Amino acid sequence: MQLLPKPQRDSQLLQLSEPAQLAECSQWQIVEQSEMVECANRDRVVIFIDGANLFYAAAHLNIDIDYRKLLYYLTKGRRLVRAYFYTGVDRNNEKQQSFLMWMRHNGYRVITKDVIQLPDGSKKANLDVEIAVDMIKLSSYCDGVVLVSGDGDLAYVVNALSYQGVQVEVVSLYSMTSDSLFNVADCYTDLATIKHDIQKV
Numbered sequence: 623m624q625l626l627p628k629p630q631r632d633s634q635l636l637q638l639s640e641p642a643q644l645a646e647c648s649q650w651q652i653v654e655q656s657e658m659v660e661c662a663n664r665d666r667v668v669i670f671i672d673g674a675n676l677f678y679a680a681a682h683l684n685i686d687i688d689y690r691k692l693l694y695y696l697t698k699g700r701r702l703v704r705a706y707f708y709t710g711v712d713r714n715n716e717k718q719q720s721f722l723m724w725m726r727h728n729g730y731r732v733i734t735k736d737v738i739q740l741p742d743g744s745k746k747a748n749l750d751v752e753i754a755v756d757m758i759k760l761s762s763y764c765d766g767v768v769l770v771s772g773d774g775d776l777a778y779v780v781n782a783l784s785y786q787g788v789q790v791e792v793v794s795l796y797s798m799t800s801d802s803l804f805n806v807a808d809c810y811t812d813l814a815t816i817k818h819d820i821q822k823v
Contacts, residue, residue, distance in 0.1 A: 674747075689728065695816060706732075707725055711734040767791070771794055781806040
């Protein structure tokens with residue numbers, strides 16, 4: 623298998639080399655999805671999902687996410703410690719409130735922040751700080767972290783976890799993922815390659 627200094631823009635899963643080669647932490651190995659192997663030493667896992675980032679990725683892929691399938695896929699048979707879902711909320715949106723209640727009853731810890739209106743009329747709720755703080759707090763209780771986001775603002779905390787021996791897998795849409803995340807993550811999965819595994823049918 624060919625070793626590359628950084629991921630190439632194709633529709634394959636990108637992953638670190640075998641444990642004997644883990645010293646080459648800056649290098650990546652391309653493997654076919656059928657040959658996928660889990661990163662080494664990731665028995666206990668915590669999952670952190672950037673809801674807005676995943677929402678836009680799903681819209682780009684033109685799919686509806688099945689969140690039960692998503693949780694099953696991301697866990698990959700490991701011991702799930704916690705699965706966190708971060709999103710901005712509109713308290714008057716009953717459909718959204720029902721969705722978040724469903725998430726709470728189906729394996730997710732939901733972390734919310736009220737959306738704010740920006741001068742241009744758009745609405746936004748930035749939860750990067752909450753995600754980063756929770757990643758640090760939970761790092762001592764797990765061997766691996768799955769981050770569902772392509773936000774480059776989270777690269778610093780991902781790099782910090784690497785110094786604690788926690789392996790981080792980033793799952794996102796390639797075209798929406800910052801290069802800074804590629805440079806510090808141990809494993810990367812393009813949502814486009816797994817959309818059939820996580821979408822509603």
